[in-house]
Amino acid sequence: MSEEKKNGEEVKTPVSFIEQIIIEDLESGKNGGRIHTRFPPEPNGYLHIGHAKAICLDFGMALKYGGKCNLRFDDTNPVKEEVEYIDSIKEDIRWLGFDWDDREYYASDYFGKLYDFAVDLIKRGLAYVDDQPADVISSQKGTPTQSGIESPYRNRSAEESLDLFERMNQGEFEEGTRVLRAKIDMTSPNMQMRDPIIYRIIKASHHRTGEAWKVYPMYDFAHGQSDYFEGITHSLCTLEFEVHRPLYDWLIDQLKTGDYRPRQIEFNRLNLTYTMMSKRKLLELVQEGKVSGWDDPRMPTLCGLRRRGYTPESIRKFIDLIGYTKVEAINDVSLLEHAVRDDLNLKAPRVFAVLNPLKVTITNYPEGKTEYVSLINNPEDESMGSREIPFSREVYIEQDDFMENPPHKFFRLAPGAEVRLKGAYIIKCTGFMKDGSGKITEVLCTYDPDTRSGAGSSNKKVKGTLHWVSAEHAVDAEVRLYDRLFNHEDPAGQKDEDYRNFLNPESLKILKDCKVEPSLRTAEPLDKFQFQRLGYFCVDYDSTKDHLVFNRTVGLKDTWAKINR
């Protein structure tokens, strides 16, 4: 058990069932007290936050217990895999904060060994070439409740299978005409054991091995053995591979020469409300233009979350919070949002930005005068210092911060009401102007010179404090307000309805006329800020010196919005 200090007391943080097993294995001296894990992505798409859960476990356990974690690309299917994905996967793992040193492996590194093992199985009568087409093999498999029947080719001679397998690999036969199958048990209640296909003919070029092979191992034939070849002690994977474990064990039984064997432990996959993790469906969103790309800030991909303004720390914290069990759960996004707020609260400098500007003219403030007021950059962290921002006769405030006919408990600006402009003066509303449509176009106020922050002689207190930006000095910006991509908690889990029907039409609102304080002029992509009273925002990749673009990571808790509901 790990312990951490809290309020001077020792608080035990629970460890997952997986960690308990690892601790037991380590203490019993299994594998010489060694822990070695691996993260095995298929390079056929971008990593999402569900992968982060696996990454944090695979790398995290190795790190915590002085072991190693390999990065291994499961590249057994050349028709679906691309180099483009390999680079993004490596970038995302590093961004999350993990490192595999020089242990970057590929299942394709083992094609030779796997082929030899397959040949060995054939010679030992444990594998055979089946000449039947896919649909026939499939129908002979039976169903979960009905056992399968044996292929007519099951008992052909080892010599014949061997000859055919070699010729399959020489390109003599077309794709789909022959496969190699393990000879296990067609009547097994576990369908994985009903003579699974272990090799198939694929004539596509492989990103690493080129044209060298015409037969490729199935995942089930590559995965467990790859772990074995690399000396992996704990193979951590998700629940759906539970029923594959007996097959992996069977294969390792045929392969192993000593006591060592990887131990597979399955845990629950990450599910998040209002989104989905299916790589295939995420790809559809990209291809159909429902989002701008894999790194659209609404995507649950790591590159999307990064662009949205999430920090690696916040994602790791979230993963830590949800834990690893065998229960299929659906986690509330609000916990993820809590994790970013919690992290950014300590790190993000506070700035003033007005999203929907409303001009306020302070009628008793001298025209042409500018004074600079000092603002704390982060009340949670004194070391972040302070900055000066300009104040003048005309400022912008948020449209929401003024109401002509305010309801009870509205602490902001209204006719006759007083509020503080944060860091500056207390102002009083003396009038306002409307256009023909009834829209408020300008608010008139007077200020009290004795109330300047820090320096004023007045002890006047007001209920409301507003953020603001000096009109003359304001910098224009575009702000993209992101919300959940789907308006259904479990968009992909509805049997009778397509997930596309649950796309949230309001998941992106673009505001083009925002006004931000001058200090933001030099902000660089991915810089993070708290727009005071609004939320956390980060600079988008589209941002330039002349055209600032911010993404809303997450809003601040909004008690007023809650009261208003």
Place this chain on the structure above:
RNA sequence: UGCUCUGUGGUGUAAUUGGCAACACGUCUGACUCUGGAUCAGAAAAGUUCAGGUUCGAGCCCUGACAGAGCAACCA
């Protein structure tokens, strides 16, 4: 009508391996505040899917139900 796995507040996880069901998020109060943020104090909320059994004592062990998930790609 097979096999495997899983059932603990609204949600996600704990429970020193048989000893008063705890924590976090969320929700609701209140305090404080030049962010209706943060922080602080407090509250509501499960008697552990159900029924038996063993035991002084069961969320943990046993039996039997019930419910949910996974498994029938030449995908991973």
